[in-house]
Amino acid sequence: MTLQNSDYKSPWKRFAVNISMVILLFISSLFTGIYLNHQKTIEKELTSRAQALFNSLVIARKWNALHGGVYVEKVPGMQSNPYLENPDITASNGKTYTKKNPALMTREISEIADREGAFQFHITSLKPLNPNNIPDPFELQALLSFSQGKTEAIGKEKIGEATYYRYMAPLFVEKPCLTCHAGQGYQLGDVRGGISVRFNINDMMRAQMLHRLLLGLLFTGTLISFMGIVHRLVGALKRKLVAAENLIREMTITDDLTKLKNRRFLHDRLKEELERTTRYRHPLACIFFDADHFKMVNDSYGHEAGDAVLKTISATAQEQCRQTDTLGRYGGEEFLMLLPETNLEQACALAERLRQAIEGQVSIADQHHIRITATFGVACYSPETTADQPSLSDFIKQADTAMLEAKKAGRNRVGIAS
Template sequence: ALMTREISELSGREGMFRFHLTSLKLLNPENKPDAFEEQALRMFERDGLKETSTVERINGRTIFRYMAPLYVEEDCLQCHGPQNYRSGDVRGGISISFDIEDLQQKISRNTFLIVLFGVSTTAILLGLIYFFTAQLIRKLADARRQIEKLAITDELTGLFNRRHILTRFNEEFEQGKRLNTCVCCIMADIDHFKAVNDKYGHLKGDAVLKSLGHLFKNMVRAYDIAGRYGGEEFLIILPDTRLEQAWNFAERIRMQAKESLNGDVKITISMGVTCIQDGDGSVDDMIRRADSALYKAKSAGRDRVEWIPGA
């Protein structure tokens, strides 16, 4: 026991650990158990525990304490026989104490760093997920807009295609009927377009159509609707426009097309104009009148604008 105390004091001074031999039946009062050791010894005797441990704060330091029982063997009875011990009884225990304050601080610091690293990594991953998700959503939105645009656009001229311009025409027609506002439409056709294709080829013909589409785009108002109706025919919808205004606008387009399009390929266009009437049941009524006015322009020598106010 004396040697044990000396080794314990030496290791304690070196900052390693301390251990202590103790018993509930003391031979040496210096080996008296403290509260943890006394409780452990009673549990060893009463419950047959093989070991126990705890963590305590002692003098501002964190101490890990461990204790295991010491059992009476035959050789021990020479000294402990008078204390009524029998072989196999718990005669005491050995208590070991470790100062784990520095270790606890390192664990806390490392835990903080691990948590910080985990949080930072998670934040970065979430940021990357958000970034790439946002990029994907934008690309999908752009693709959807592009698909929607392709679905309503005539590829050659860049104007609305027939299906979409008729859809928009129906919307403006219904609104004009409901609000009692004037809606006009213009049907335009390139004069002798077949001759252009025959003389210059279809590529040149396509260039003429593209140039005329560009001209319409530049000359219509923001709320006007221009589209390719079919072949070399074009349809322009003019909301909130009186017949005289529509005729003047068509005349400006006719003159501009005649003066500026396609350099060596001189073209003219004929146009028919009409406006909504009380008796119109659908856009078909307006289109028929505009087509009749266009036929009238063609019959009168082409390169002109004609109009039909009503059926």
């Protein structure tokens, strides 16, 4: 009797699905963490870059403001700052110099950086003097957030095929700023405006896309590899458990000493055969046999000798069995053989052959050569001649009674149930 795979199909399927879900969750969490950490690193790097640009410009502006502005030689084509009072001066050598305040310096640096394709600066405020400093939508939202206490604003925007990183931080009113902006009602420490930084991040976006692609391929490969390994491990575990279950089942229906089927199995099999015999109207016979004078063997030679005798009888009986017959140890020195589709005459002939085979055997135990015989009882049930199907216990009792009658008649012979 073996355990069918279908017995395990449903629980093993659930087990495999549960393990797969755990692995999927674990690997997904792992790669999601890697992806998010990479994204966080990129965002941090972009912010650090923008902050460095902003701080560099703030330092340059502060230097300019500390000196009250910087005068440069006014060359042909250079426009003076129209928002400053008396921005130009004439030196003793006759040359004209114009004043570059922090705001104008910031705009001109931004124009140079833009031409170089590196980055862009834009100084702006909610109350700009210069129309060129009017805030765009991102800058307007940032300025409003600064008035509520926020210290920086970050965003991305797409212009045509290019993607830009936007950063903006506030500018606070300091003492040098009041020279130009006191008239606008600003006081020390007020948010006067801000500087926004913008730079192209197309290369970074392409690198991120490649990273996502590689991470996706790695995730897929890792998941497939893990699933393959788990499938093999689960398959191996399943085979071992099925084999162990089959072994346990076999042990529960097998006699430990003779390795024949035990009484439990014989009862189950006889019940099946009786029903099948009645259904298909084929004869069924059974042979009940018992070792003669077995107690004397145990008393004279010991239980090990008795075990050797039982093994010899078992091996001899198995040699006489047909493929369709079932042989088992019924208990103690008693044995039962079930013979499907066998009539009484055929069963008696088999019992006689078996009796002669056992009589001719010698069991060797502790250097003792022991000969033993067995007595047999044969019973047969044929639906063609018997109206009612006998019960399991009655059928065995018929063969047992026939064996007991044969023992009374002198042992080592075959008795037939009436």
